[in-house]
Amino acid sequence: MAAGKEHYVGMPQLDPEFMGTQVFWLVVALIVIYFLLAKVAMPRIESILAERHGAIQRDLDQAAELKLRAEEAEKSYQQALAEARSEAQRIAAETKAEIGKELETALAKADAEIAAQSTESEARIAEVRASAVDSIKTVAGDVAADIVKAILPSAADAKAVASAVASKMKG
Amino acid sequence: MATGTEEASGGFNIHPMDQFVIKPLFGGEHLHWYTVTNQTLWLFLTIVVIGLLMVVSIRGRAMVPTRMQSVAEVIYGFVHKMVRDIAGEEGLKYFPYIFTLFMFILVANVIGLLPRSFTSTSHIAVTGVLAMAVFIFVTVLGFVKHGLGFLKLFWISSAPMALRPILLIIEVISYFVRPVSHSIRLAGNMMAGHAVIKVFAGFAGAMGIGAIAPIVAIMAVYGLEMLVVCIQAYVFTILTCVYLNDALHPGH
Numbered sequence: 001m002a003a004g005k006e007h008y009v010g011m012p013q014l015d016p017e018f019m020g021t022q023v024f025w026l027v028v029a030l031i032v033i034y035f036l037l038a039k040v041a042m043p044r045i046e047s048i049l050a051e052r053h054g055a056i057q058r059d060l061d062q063a064a065e066l067k068l069r070a071e072e073a074e075k076s077y078q079q080a081l082a083e084a085r086s087e088a089q090r091i092a093a094e095t096k097a098e099i100g101k102e103l104e105t106a107l108a109k110a111d112a113e114i115a116a117q118s119t120e121s122e123a124r125i126a127e128v129r130a131s132a133v134d135s136i137k138t139v140a141g142d143v144a145a146d147i148v149k150a151i152l153p154s155a156a157d158a159k160a161v162a163s164a165v166a167s168k169m170k171g
Numbered sequence: 172m173a174t175g176t177e178e179a180s181g182g183f184n185i186h187p188m189d190q191f192v193i194k195p196l197f198g199g200e201h202l203h204w205y206t207v208t209n210q211t212l213w214l215f216l217t218i219v220v221i222g223l224l225m226v227v228s229i230r231g232r233a234m235v236p237t238r239m240q241s242v243a244e245v246i247y248g249f250v251h252k253m254v255r256d257i258a259g260e261e262g263l264k265y266f267p268y269i270f271t272l273f274m275f276i277l278v279a280n281v282i283g284l285l286p287r288s289f290t291s292t293s294h295i296a297v298t299g300v301l302a303m304a305v306f307i308f309v310t311v312l313g314f315v316k317h318g319l320g321f322l323k324l325f326w327i328s329s330a331p332m333a334l335r336p337i338l339l340i341i342e343v344i345s346y347f348v349r350p351v352s353h354s355i356r357l358a359g360n361m362m363a364g365h366a367v368i369k370v371f372a373g374f375a376g377a378m379g380i381g382a383i384a385p386i387v388a389i390m391a392v393y394g395l396e397m398l399v400v401c402i403q404a405y406v407f408t409i410l411t412c413v414y415l416n417d418a419l420h421p422g423h
Contacts, residue, residue: 007186007189008186008188008189008191008192010188011188011191011362012188012191012192012193012294013191013293013294013295013296013358013362014295017202018193018202018294018296019296020202020203020204021193021202021203021204021205021206021208021210021211022193022208022210022291022294022296022297023204023296023297023300024204024205025207025208025210025211025214026214026291026296026297026300027300028214029214029215029217029218029275030271030275032218033217033218033221033271033274033275034267034268034271036218036221036222036225036226037221037225037267037270037271037274038267038270038271040226041225041226041229041243042247042266042267042270044226044229044232045225045229045243045244045247047232048229048232048233048236048240048244049244049247049248051234052234055234
């Protein structure tokens with residue numbers, strides 16, 4: 001076509017004059033783009049994506065493993081805690097039983113001592129009482145004999161007074 | 172050959188088709204098949220942009236991608252997923268060809284939207300070559316993979332027997348119309364959008380300083396065109412995948 005100020009009439013798309021050069025250069029461009037993409041760009045992008053995918057997978061695996069380990073640690077911690085707790089309970093129960101036993105023996109001992117002391121006391125009291133009764137008998141006999149002697153000296157008979165006092169004290 | 176003066180194109184001083192004219196870049200009267208033209212320049216720029224986008228951007232090979240690298244990765248992943256979803260795992264063997272098509276159409280369309288640029292994909296000769304390449308490739312692939320079994324594509328066994336001959340005719344016609352619609356859809360969209368922008372630009376030029384409406388219209392159409400160029404690249408590629416799927420699995 002002529003260059004210059006003239007304008008095209010109709011559609012340049014349908015002009016067969018333009019077709020040859022277009023097809024030729026298009027095919028050249030497509031071949032260049034194909035090699036640029038298929039031989040250079042795409043393998044690189046593929047490797048980048050695969051690498052990233054691998055890295056993410058690796059990180060995820062690592063995270064899962066760490067999580068597993070943390071769970072295990074928690075489990076063993078809980079176990080140790082439970083063990084410690086049961087041990088503490090056992091020790092507490094043992095101590096309690098020991099203390100109870102000691103207390104019982106101490107109580108029994110104390111009871112026995114108290115019982116022994118009270119029987120002794122009772123014996124002494126009985127003794128004291130018996131001796132008191134004897135003294136009273138003597139004092140009462142003496143007093144009665146003195147009284148009888150003072151009132152009626154002829155009737156002074158120590159034996160009769162003693163038997164009279166004894167019969168009085170019984171009654 | 173078909174050139175005229177300003178009077179020949181009507182009263183308006185608008186020539187929306189001039190942007191599609193192919194001119195020799197280094198002078199000369201005649202276009203030979205090897206002549207370096209303005210289209211050659213823009214094809215070269217297409218290659219340069221693809222190189223920047225897909226090769227230079229990923230040279231860092233970063234584990235955490237830079238902005239441009241993630242653009243390249245997203246485009247790659249987008250087409251990869253499209254091919255696998257539509258043509259299946261066997262289709263991935265042809266992924267490099269489809270990716271080449273997609274990148275060429277997308278980049279040629281987008282840089283064709285630059286002011287004063289030349290849009291290679293607005294020419295039916297260009298899109299026709301692309302569509303015929305797809306058509307011949309897919310047809311040959313179908314016969315190589317399935318032999319005469321590829322013809323089952325036209326003989327729809329799931330339809331009632333009485334309908335099958337009619338469907339056969341329809342399917343055969345639609346099969347041979349594919350490259351036509353495939354190429355004209357792309358070239359027509361590109362040409363129409365650019366011509367409309369040019370017409371509004373002509374109005375703006377004619378109205379001079381008060382040309383608010385045409386300028387707003389240009390902005391609106393330009394925005395629409397940004398959408399259209401990407402969608403047309405997508406449509407061309409997805410149809411290629413569909414045809415590839417037909418060749419790989421002709422039994423419907």
